[in-house]
Amino acid sequence: MLNAGIEATPAPVQVLEELTPDEERERHRLELKVERAFFEAGVALRELKEQRLYRSTHRSFEEYCYARFGYTRRRPYQLIEAAIVFENLCTNGTQNSETSDLHISDTKNSETNNLCTNGTQERAPIVERQVLPTSERQVRDLVNLEPEQQRQVWQQAVKQAEGKIPTGRIVRSVVEKIKHKSIHLASDYCFEGEVFFLQRLIGDEKKYNGCWAIAIEVENRLTVKAAVYDGALEVKQENMKPIDSQQTQAEVREIYERIRRLMECQLDPIDEAQIEFLCRRPWFTLRQKQVLSAMEAVYDICCDPVQAHQ
Known part of the structure; x- marks a missing residue:
């Protein structure tokens, strides 16, 4: 049975009164809305921000969120970031969120249809349902991880929570273990x-x-x-x-030394722009080296004979 809680892990439940198939479907539909509430909020906030739909009444997105929803300055961004993580966990990198949404609904409907029809009408255990977060706090520590790392951490956290929705504390503990293992000098x-x-x-x-x-x-x-x-x-x-090429590495080191000396001068803005362009080049043409030599001459920077020849 779906867990609609925020952080608490539910205890196993006993059937006290049977629901009709229509009632089961309605319950599952509403539970899904509760589970995805923080995700829907994050998606809506992201659209409000990207489309600047707050601009008619407020100068900034943060002011709007505080006045309209009572959110502190950081809160809307937490929800937006959590929605991105949720999408990643929900899709497993292969589906869009709408497809995943349908997948979850179909799974629950099939489980409802598979209820036993004997006198006890026992519920079949929900084993195929993907365990997804139900609150922003549960995924807060996943925000700065790569998508694949997010999925790996979440899966480990679910396993640690014995197949149930893990709390934010469990997720954080898994993240800390991974960080500790991945420390390199x-x-x-x-x-x-x-x-x-x-x-x-x-x-x-x-x-x-x-x-x-x-x-x-x-x-x-x-x-x-x-x-x-x-x-x-x-x-x-x-x-x-x-950069794999050793020749390129050597050439860049040589060019860097020449640029470093130039940067000690009071450069004209056009020369600063030329230098920034050169610092994005994976290799250098003869003309580019000539431009560098011309700048050295303008600022009276001496070159060694090899550089002067170039």
Whole structure:
């Protein structure tokens, strides 16, 4: 029988009074609505935000959610994130949410139709139903995981909860175990001087996505300290896209040294734009190297004979 609870795990129930087949179907339909309430809220909030349907009465989405629903600043985003996780768990990466919704409904209807028709009319156990979350809190710790990791953690949490809907505390414990097992030092996957492209950066560092960087500190560290064209930043393994060509790595290191000297000057904005363009290149044409040499001449930066010849 479907669990409509929020965090509590229900105890086994006994049949006190039989429902008609129509009543069984109506009960299942309503239980599904209760189970998916937080998901529907997250989807609706996402649409309200993306379409900016709040703009007629409020300046921001956060102000609207507080005035209309009494949500704190973080709450609507928690529900939106939870809806994304729910969709991932619900679809298993192969179906859309509408298909999964139909699958669950069909499963319950078939179970209702399979009730025994003898004098006791015992209910057949619901064994095929996919166990899905019923509250935002149950999936909060899954938000920052990759989709496949989310599914793996949820499956382990369900198993730990003996096939029932796991509480948020159980899910968090599984996440913590996985994090503990997956801790690696930067030196396990990177070496000093390695060149790679940056990806999946967020916030202020998002501007570096697509740029190459060079590892400058990896020993006894959980993250890599990487040099970029205008400074340095800390990156994780998932932020690093490898460059297999050793020739490309050597060429990038050479170009970086020339750019580093240029960045110490008071550059014209057009030159800054040229440098940012070069820092996204996986290889360099003769013309691009000539432009770099021209900038070095303008800012009176001396090159060694090899670079000058290029």
